[in-house]
Amino acid sequence: MEPIQVYKCFCDVQRLRILNLLKDGPLCVCHLVEILGADQVKICKQLRYMKELGMLEDARVAQWKVYRLANATDPLLEENLKCLQDCYSEVITFKEDTQKRSAIALRMQKENAACAQAINS
Amino acid sequence: MEPIQVYKCFCDVQRLRILNLLKDGPLCVCHLVEILGADQVKICKQLRYMKELGMLEDARVAQWKVYRLANATDPLLEENLKCLQDCYSEVITFKEDTQKRSAIALRMQKENAACAQAINS
DNA sequence: AGTGCATATGCTGTCAATGGAAAATGAAAG
DNA sequence: CTTTCATTTTCCATTGACAGCATATGCACT
Numbered sequence: 001m002e003p004i005q006v007y008k009c010f011c012d013v014q015r016l017r018i019l020n021l022l023k024d025g026p027l028c029v030c031h032l033v034e035i036l037g038a039d040q041v042k043i044c045k046q047l048r049y050m051k052e053l054g055m056l057e058d059a060r061v062a063q064w065k066v067y068r069l070a071n072a073t074d075p076l077l078e079e080n081l082k083c084l085q086d087c088y089s090e091v092i093t094f095k096e097d098t099q100k101r102s103a104i105a106l107r108m109q110k111e112n113a114a115c116a117q118a119i120n121s
Numbered sequence: 122m123e124p125i126q127v128y129k130c131f132c133d134v135q136r137l138r139i140l141n142l143l144k145d146g147p148l149c150v151c152h153l154v155e156i157l158g159a160d161q162v163k164i165c166k167q168l169r170y171m172k173e174l175g176m177l178e179d180a181r182v183a184q185w186k187v188y189r190l191a192n193a194t195d196p197l198l199e200e201n202l203k204c205l206q207d208c209y210s211e212v213i214t215f216k217e218d219t220q221k222r223s224a225i226a227l228r229m230q231k232e233n234a235a236c237a238q239a240i241n242s
Numbered sequence: 243a244g245t246g247c248a249t250a251t252g253c254t255g256t257c258a259a260t261g262g263a264a265a266a267t268g269a270a271a272g
Numbered sequence: 273c274t275t276t277c278a279t280t281t282t283c284c285a286t287t288g289a290c291a292g293c294a295t296a297t298g299c300a301c302t
Contacts, residue, residue, distance in 0.1 A: 002212065003131075003137075003205060003209050003212060003213070004131075004132055004133070004134060007128050007129075007131040007132045008128075008132050008289090010124075010125075010128040010131075011125055011128045011129050011132065011289095012125070012289095012290090013125060016124075028248090028249095029248070029249060029250095030247095030248070030249090039291090039292085040248085040249075040250095041249090041250080041251090041291095041292085041293085042290090042291075042292090043249095044249060044250055044251085045250085045251090045290085045291095047249095047250095048250080048251090060298085060299085062248095062299065062300075063247065063248050063249080063298075063299050063300070064248065064249085064299095065248075065249060065250090075204055075207070075208050076201070076204055076205075076208070079200050079201070079204050080197070080200070080201070083196055083197055083200050084124060084197075086196070087196050087197070088124050091123065091124060092124070115248095129259090132259095133260095149278090150278070150279060150280095151277095151278070151279090160261090160262090161278085161279075162261090162262085162263090162279090162280080162281095163260090163261075163262095165279060165280060165281090166260085166261090166280090166281095169280080169281095170259095181268085181269085183269070183270075183278095184268080184269050184270065184277065184278050184279080185269095185278070185279085186278075186279060186280090243302105244301105244302085245300105245301085245302085246299105246300090246301090247298105247299090247300090247301105248297100248298085248299085248300105249296100249297080249298080249299100250295100250296075250297065250298090251294105251295080251296065251297085252293105252294085252295075252296090253292100253293090253294085253295100254291105254292090254293090255290105255291090255292095256289105256290085256291085257288100257289090257290085257291105258287100258288085258289080258290100259286105259287085259288080259289095260285105260286080260287075260288095261284100261285090261286080261287095262283105262284090262285090262286105263282105263283090263284095264281105264282085264283085265280105265281080265282075265283100266279100266280075266281065266282085267278105267279080267280070267281085268277105268278085268279080268280095269276100269277090269278085269279105270275105270276085270277085270278105271274105271275085271276085271277105272273105272274090272275080272276100
């Protein structure tokens with residue numbers, strides 16, 4: 001992966017937040033939409049962007065589409081997510097996102113939601 | 122410095138090469154032009170871009186203008202330059218640039234060039 | 243086939259970034 | 273004060289990224 005392309009990818013807070021979330025495991029689009037509180041179409045486009053870049057992979061589970069980080073993790077990606085967490089937590093809502101993610105996982109366990117398998121597969 | 126702005130700055134190989142060079146100490150525009158083998162006006166614009174971003178500082182020495190990294194070094198900047206050197210040395214000509222820089226410094230010592238003080242001030 | 247939910251695509255206007263050519267500034271030297 | 277060298281600015285055309293909206297696809301259930 002060309003470093004310049006990676007940096008272009010990093011130029012959007014939403015993309016950074018998505019990458020940070022996926023770092024802890026796969027998620028389906030509806031979860032990302034809920035956590036980021038953003039337009040579905042927009043999220044979709046970001047996901048496609050990062051998939052074409054080779055950063056993400058996707059898989060279908062029934063109606064849902066599950067995205068995960070691509071296998072070969074880019075050193076730039078890891079370093080930067082760490083650095084952002086350490087130094088820019090007021091600027092990017094990584095912590096809040098991760099908390100929301102836990103809340104969703106919990107809720108789905110209780111409700112035994114159909115979509116739950118997406119997270120745990 | 123907003124991380125997004127920093128990443129936008131990183132989206133250009135020439136800017137990365139400039140930052141890498143300045144990490145080892147200040148340089149004047151003419152040296153950067155020589156090392157990067159690029160259009161002088163273009164370099165100028167990049168320098169201005171990074172100065173307005175707060176990443177660089179400049180000072181005049183006679184006819185020459187000397188650029189250096191701003192005092193407060195951004196953790197993102199340091200981390201990324203290191204990471205790029207480690208993992209992408211085939212993609213970005215950091216090593217060659219640094220060698221050229223040494224060659225210039227040496228040559229100027231011999232010639233006792235007027236511009237030399239710029240590097241060493 | 244027809245409905246509903248989840249996800250994706252296409253199109254269009256807008257705005258920022260980039261490059262090239264020409265002109266302008268600032269400092270030193272004749 | 274004119275020339276020269278180093279650097280910067282301005283203007284203009286082009287490109288690329290992005291948001292918004294409408295529309296389309298894919299899958300499951302009936």
